[in-house]
Amino acid sequence: MTRLFNDPADFADEATDGFVAANARWVRKVHGGVARATTSPEGTVALVVGGGSGHYPAFGGLVGHGLAAGAALGNLFASPSAQQVTAVAKASEHGGGVLLSYGNYAGDVLNFDAAARALADSGIDVRTVRVTDDVASADRTEAHKRRGIAGDLCVFKVAGAAAECGDDLDTVTAIATRANDRTRSFGVAFSGCSLPGADEPLFTVPEGRMAIGMGIHGERGIAEADVPTADGLADLLVDKLLTELPETVDAHAGQRVVPILNGLGSVKYEELFVVFNAVQRKLTAAGVVVVEPEVGELVTSFDMAGVSLTLFWLDDELEHLWAAPADSPAYRKGGAVSQEQVAPETLAADERARVTPGTEASQAAAARVAAAITAIRVTIDDHADELGRIDAVAGDGDHGIGMQRGSTAADRAAQDAAARGAGVGSVLAIAGDAWSDKAGGTSGAIWGAALEALGRVLGDDQRPSAATVAQAVHAAVEAVLAFGAVPGDKTMVDAIVPFDQVLTDRVAAGEDLVSAWSAASAAATAAADATADLLPKMGRARTHGEDAVGTPDAGAISFALITAAVLSTVSLPA
Numbered sequence: 317m318t319r320l321f322n323d324p325a326d327f328a329d330e331a332t333d334g335f336v337a338a339n340a341r342w343v344r345k346v347h348g349g350v351a352r353a354t355t356s357p358e359g360t361v362a363l364v365v366g367g368g369s370g371h372y373p374a375f376g377g378l379v380g381h382g383l384a385a386g387a388a389l390g391n392l393f394a395s396p397s398a399q400q401v402t403a404v405a406k407a408s409e410h411g412g413g414v415l416l417s418y419g420n421y422a423g424d425v426l427n428f429d430a431a432a433r434a435l436a437d438s439g440i441d442v443r444t445v446r447v448t449d450d451v452a453s454a455d456r457t458e459a460h461k462r463r464g465i466a467g468d469l470c471v472f473k474v475a476g477a478a479a480e481c482g483d484d485l486d487t488v489t490a491i492a493t494r495a496n497d498r499t500r501s502f503g504v505a506f507s508g509c510s511l512p513g514a515d516e517p518l519f520t521v522p523e524g525r526m527a528i529g530m531g532i533h534g535e536r537g538i539a540e541a542d543v544p545t546a547d548g549l550a551d552l553l554v555d556k557l558l559t560e561l562p563e564t565v566d567a568h569a570g571q572r573v574v575p576i577l578n579g580l581g582s583v584k585y586e587e588l589f590v591v592f593n594a595v596q597r598k599l600t601a602a603g604v605v606v607v608e609p610e611v612g613e614l615v616t617s618f619d620m621a622g623v624s625l626t627l628f629w630l631d632d633e634l635e636h637l638w639a640a641p642a643d644s645p646a647y648r649k650g651g652a653v654s655q656e657q658v659a660p661e662t663l664a665a666d667e668r669a670r671v672t673p674g675t676e677a678s679q680a681a682a683a684r685v686a687a688a689i690t691a692i693r694v695t696i697d698d699h700a701d702e703l704g705r706i707d708a709v710a711g712d713g714d715h716g717i718g719m720q721r722g723s724t725a726a727d728r729a730a731q732d733a734a735a736r737g738a739g740v741g742s743v744l745a746i747a748g749d750a751w752s753d754k755a756g757g758t759s760g761a762i763w764g765a766a767l768e769a770l771g772r773v774l775g776d777d778q779r780p781s782a783a784t785v786a787q788a789v790h791a792a793v794e795a796v797l798a799f800g801a802v803p804g805d806k807t808m809v810d811a812i813v814p815f816d817q818v819l820t821d822r823v824a825a826g827e828d829l830v831s832a833w834s835a836a837s838a839a840a841t842a843a844a845d846a847t848a849d850l851l852p853k854m855g856r857a858r859t860h861g862e863d864a865v866g867t868p869d870a871g872a873i874s875f876a877l878i879t880a881a882v883l884s885t886v887s888l889p890a
Contacts, residue, residue, distance in 0.1 A: 318510055318511065318512040318513075318514075318618060318619060321512040321513065324511070324512040324513030324514075324717070325717075325720065325721065325724070327369075327392065327512040327513075328369040328370075328389070328390075328391045328392050331369060331372075332345065332349070332350070332369070332376065332389055333345070335350075335372075335376055335377075335645070336350060338645075339645040340353060341353065342354070342379065342380045342643070342644055342645045343376065343379050343380070343645065344658065346386070346403060346404055346407040346408075347400070347403040347404075347407070348388050348389070348396060348397075348399065348400030348401065348402075348403040348404045349366060349375075349376065349386060349387050349388040349389040349396065349400060349403075349404040350376045350379055350386065350387055350389065350404075351379065351385065351386040351387075351404060351407045351408045352379055352380060352381075352385055352386065352408065352658070353657055353658055354380075354381065354655035354656060354657055354658065355655070355656045355657070355658055356385060356410050357410070357482070358410055358411050358412075359410070359411045359412045360410060360411075360412045360479055360480070360482055361412040361413055361414070361415055361478075361479040361483065361484065361485050361488045362385035362386065362405070362408045362409040362410060362412065362413070362414045362415070362479070363383070363384045363385055363414075363415050363417060363472065363475050363476050363479050363488070364384065364385060364386045364387070364388065364401070364404055364405045364408050364409075364414055364415070364416050364417075365378065365379075365384045365386075365387050365388075365416075365417050365418060365468070365472055366387050366388030366389060366390070366395075366396050366400075366401060366404065366416075366418055366424075366428070367388075367389075367390060367395060367396070367418055367419055367421070367424055368389075368390040368391065368392060368393045368394045368395055368396075368533070368756065368757070369389055369390060369391060369392050369393075370392045370393050370509075370511075370616075370617065370618050371532055371615050371616050371617065372616060372646070373613070373614060373615075373616075373645070373646030373647065374468055374469075374614070374615045374616075375387040375388075375389060375468075376389055376645070377644060377645045377646030377647065378469070378472055378644050378646060378647055379644055379645070380642065380643050380644030380645065380647075381480065381641070381642065381643040381644070381655055382473075382476050382477050382480050382640055382641050382642030382643060382644075382649070382650075383472055383473060383476035383642050383644045383647065384472055384476055384644075385408040385409070385410075385476075385479075386404040386405065386407060386408030387404065388400045388401040388403075388404040388405075388431075390423075390756035390757065391717075391718065391721055391754070391755070391756050391757075392511055392512070392714065392717065393511070393533045393713075393714045393757075394423065394714060394718050394721075394755065394756035394757035394760065395418075395421065395423035395424040395426075395427050395428075395756045395757050395758070395760075395761075396424075396427060396756055397427055397752045397753040397754070397755070397756050397760055397761070397764075398426075398427045398428075398430035398431045398434065398752065398761065399431075399749065399752065399753045400427075400753065400756070401416070401427060401428055401430075401431035402431040402434045402435060405431065405435055405440070405442070406435070406438075406440070409440060412479075412484070412485060413440065413441035413442060413443070413484075413485035414435060414440055414441070414442045414443075414485075415442075415443050415444070415445065415475060415479070415485065415488055415489055415492060416428050416431065416432060416442065416443070416444045416445075417444070417445045417446070417447065417468075417471055417472060417475060417492055418446060418447065418464065418468075419446070419447050419463060419464025419465065419468060419532075420446040420447060420448045420460075420461070420462060420463055420464045421463060421464070421533075422758045423756065423757035423758035423759075423760070423761060424446075425446065426758060426761040426762075426799065427752075427756070427760075427761055428444065429444070430761070432444055441485055443485055443486075443488075443489040445471060445475070445489060445492040445493050445496060446464065446496075447464030447467050447468050447471050447496055447499075448460060448461075448462040448463070448464060448467075448496060449462065449463075449464060449465060449466070449467025449468075449470075449496070449499045449500055449501040449626060450462050450463040450464065450465045450467075450501050450502070450503075450529075450531070451500050451501065451502050451556065451557070451560045452502055452503070452528070452529025452530075452537070452538055453529070453531065456560065463531055463532075465501050465503065465531065465532050465578075465615055465624055465626075466501050466503075466576055466578040466614055466615040466624050466626045467496070467499040467500070467501045467626050467628070468615055469576060469610070469614050469615065469626075469647070470495050470496075470499045470574065470576070470626065470628040470638075471492050471495045471496050471499065473637070473638060473642065473647075474491055474492065474495045474634055474637040474638055475488055475489075475491060475492035475495070476642065477637040477638075477640035477642070478491045478492075478637055480640070481637075481640075491633070491634070491637065494564075494631075494634065495628070495634060497562055497563075497564060498562045498564060498565060498628060498629040498630070498631075498634070499562075499626060499627070499628045499629075500557050500560045500561075500562065500626070500627050501557075501576075501578075501624050501625065501626040501627075502529070502553055502556045502557055502560075502624065502625055503529070503530055503553075503578070503580070503622055503623060503624025503625070504526045504527065504528050504529075504530065504537065504549065504552070504553075504622060504623055504624075505521060505526060505527045505530035505537060505580065505620055505621065505622035506521060506526050506527075506543060506583075506621040506622060507520070507521055507582070507620065507621040507622075508520055508521065508620060509580075509581060509617045509618040509619050509620035510618065510619060511618070511713070511714070511717065514704070516708075518708050518713035518714075519708060519713075521540070522540070524542060524543055525540050525541065525542060525543065526540065526541055526542075526543050526544075527539075527540055528540065528541060528552075530580075530620075530622055531617075532580070532615060532616070532617045532620075533617065533714070546587070546590040546591045546593075546594060547594040549591055549594075549623065550591050550592075550594030550595045550597075550598055551594070551598065553595065553623075553624075553625035554595055554598045554599060554602075554625065557625060557627045558602060561629070562629055564629075565629040569603030569604075570603065570605055571603070571604055571605065571629065572604075572605045572607050572629075572630045572635060573599065573604050573605070573606060573607065573627050573628065573629050573630060574606075574607050574608055574609060574610070574626075574627070574628040574630060574638060575592075575595055575596070575599060575606060575609045575610075575625065575626070575627055575628075576609065576610045576611075576614060576625070576626040576627075576628065577591060577592045577595060577609070577610070577611045577612075577623065577624075577625055578610075578612070578613065578614045578615055578616075578623065578624045578625070578626065579612060579613045579616070579622075579623060580613075580616055580617045580620040580621065580622035580623065580624065581613065581616045581617055581618055581619045581620045581621065581622070582619050582620060582621035582622075583621055583622065583623055585611070585612060588611050588612065588623065589611060591623065592609070592611045595625060596609070607630060607635060607638070608638060608639060614647075643655070671733055671736045671737060671738040671742060671746070672738070672739070672742060672776065673736075673737040673738065673739070673776075674737065674738055674739020674740065674741070674742065674776035674777070675739065675776065675777050675778065677777075677778050677779040678739035678740050678741070678775070678776045678777055678778060678779065679734075679737060679738070679739060679740075680779060681739075681740040681774070681779045681780055682733075682734045682738055682739055682740040682742075682743040683734055684740075684885060684886075685730065685734075685740050685743050685744060686730040686731055686733075686734040686743055687885045688881070688882045688885040688886070689723070689726055689727050689730040689747055690727050690730075690731070691881040691882065691884055691885050692723050692726075692727070692878050692881050692882065693723040693724055693726070693727040694881070695877050695878065695880070695881035696716075696719045696720055696723045696874065696877070696878075697720060697723075697724075699716070699874070699877055700716035700717060700719065700720045701716060702716070703715050703716035703719060703870050703873065703874055704716030704717060704870075706867055706868060706869075706870040706873060707870035709864065709867040714757070715759065715870040715871065715874065716870070718755045718756065718757050718759055718760065719755065719759065719874055721754045721755045721756075721760075722750075722751040722752070722754055722755025722759070722760050722763055723751065724754070725750040725751055725753065725754035725755070726747040726748070726750050726751040726763075726767070727747075728750065729746050729747050729749070729750035730743050730744075730746065730747040730750075732746075733746045733747070738776070739775065739776025739777065740771070740774045740775070740776065740780065741771040741772065741773075741774045741775040741776045742771065742776050743771070744767045744768070744770045744771030744774065745767065745768050745771040745772070747767055748763065748764040748765070748766070748767025748768040748770075748771065749764060749768070751763045751764050751767060752764025752765075758799070759808075759871060761799070762796055762799055762808065765792075765795040765796065765798070765799075766792040766793075766795050766796055767792070768795070769788070769791040769792040769794065769795040770788045770789070770791065770792045771788075772788075772791065773787050773788035773791045774788050782823045782827075782828060782829040782832065783823055783824075785823075785829060786819050786820050786823040786824075786832070789815070789816055789819055789820075790816055790820060792812075793812050793813065793815075793816040796808065796809060796812055797809065797813075804850060804853070805850075805852070805853040806847050806850040806851065806852040806853065806864070806869045806872075807852075807869055807871055807872065808869070808871035808872050808874075808875050809872075810843055810844070810846070810847050810850070810869065810872050811840040811841075811843045811844040811847070811871075811872035811873075811875045811876050812840070812875055813843075814836075814839045814840060814842075814843045815836045815837070815839060815840035815843075815875075815879060816836075817839075818832075818835050818836040818839040819832050819833060819835075819836035822835050822836065829886060830883075830886055833879070833882070833883050833886050834883055836879065837876070837879035837880050837882075837883050840872075840875060840876045840879050841876040841879075841880070843872065843876075844868055844869070844872035844873045844875065844876040845868055845873075845876075846868075847868045847869040847872045847873075848865070848866055848867055848868040849865065849866075850865070850869070851864070851865055852864045852869070
């Protein structure tokens with residue numbers, strides 16, 4: 317368990333502050349994460365990496381010469397928001413374009429892709445390489461769906477070295493893509509990890525057993541087996557990866573490979589060395605030439621007891637880049653490189669969102685909406701533990717805390733915007749932006765888009781009618797559906813679609829908003845409960861398969877709870 321923390325909600329921010337304070341030689345804090353504290357030649361490519369917190373030294377520990385120019389740091393096990401990624405990229409780039417690289421998780425894809433569009437719109441040339449090295453997370457015929465785990469280091473290291481050499485954006489991107497294509501990882505866990513303040517781990521493994529194929533966010537493995545000897549574990553890991561040779565690798569004696577034996581958080585270095593001794597023997601016996609291996613904690617999962625093995629199959633160029641100098645807080649290679657510190661920066665800008673005053677009628681509606689968002693925050697606070705428990709069965713256990721972060725930020729932003737005279741549309745848009753920024757992950761992106769769509773339809777000019785509210789809800793549903801899920805996938809969509817249908821039908825039939833909303837909320841609650849019977853088809857829960865049947869989807873349940881909370885404010889006298 318995680319023992320040392322203050323307020324669990326502040327853990328990631330406080331950890332980032334402490335990390336920067338301890339490593340000011342390499343990094344400086346910027347909005348959304350960290351960037352290099354040293355200068356880079358004008359016109360060179362900026363490699364910007366990132367993901368959720370809780371995986372140190374990924375991702376901030378890999379910012380420095382020969383590696384990343386910046387890292388966007390999300391909350392615990394939650395992707396950074398699009399705003400965070402955009403801000404870090406702008407603070408890190410220096411005229412040669414930006415390469416975004418990150419593990420292939422739904423929330424990261426949504427937010428990094430949105431950031432890429434924002435960067436392109438601002439005139440910055442941008443490319444993306446997603447890391448997909450985890451062979452346990454999808455079949456080789458669907459390799460594009462695989463997760464990114466410790467193979468991140470391989471891709472980041474050679475891409476950063478290529479950028480440091482002055483290669484252009486297309487060349488750096490091609491090198492990173494080739495590195496990802498030639499990297500494979502496989503791992504096991506002996507116990508789950510626990511988030512700060514949590515009483516229970518995200519998952520458990522029976523004593524004397526290990527979960528095979530775990531992820532770095534507490535996703536359970538795809539199978540269980542008795543804990544083997546160190547040599548037995550090396551056999552399991554190496555044998556699996558030797559059956560997963562990349563298509564671009566010739567299976568012949570003398571093939572050169574970088575093995576990375578990675579500890580997930582609680583396995584001691586001495587244990588890793590014992591396992592690696594057997595890994596090296598087994599690779600050598602297979603005719604493989606081991607080149608500059610790494611053993612240690614490189615991509616972790618809080619206090620998870622687990623081990624993963626990565627094999628990075630080299631060609632001449634990749635081997636040269638792997639051996640190139642690097643100097644970051646957590647990873648160094650080669651001789652020291654003289655670096656110039658950036659000039660001190662003064663951040664005096666007011667980060668509050670600008671507000672365009674609404675009409676008197678819209679301001680009155682904005683006050684009601686701000687009260688509704690407060691009710692949402694209170695409801696989520698009351699149910700956060702239960703949502704986390706549900707998500708630990710059918711997802712990865714972070715839904716409750718992510719919704720707490722998002723709703724709390726949205727509440728603060730909505731109250732501030734309403735107090736400054738914003739109309740109802742602006743209050744919703746500002747709240748959505750805050751929700752997305754602080755929650756991160758897939759749910760943060762989805763709720764941010766939904767609130768923005770609501771606000772866009774309601775506008776700042778008039779008091780919304782029941783018909784306008786129904787139209788705004790439908791626009792929000794369309795924004796959610798744009799993320800790709802459909803009814804039956806065991807997601808929030810399974811609750812929001814029937815809510816939309818009932819609300820639209822009841823309002824069209826002439827019912828008042830309170831009655832229509834009440835009926836729609838009941839439909840959403842029933843639909844959310846019914847997701848217990850569904851097999852997950854999207855997101856991290858997809859890998860849980862049959863284990864998720866019998867437990868409802870946490871996103872659908874939280875949506876139903878929110879509709880009930882909003883009903884209490886809709887029912888208030890005007």
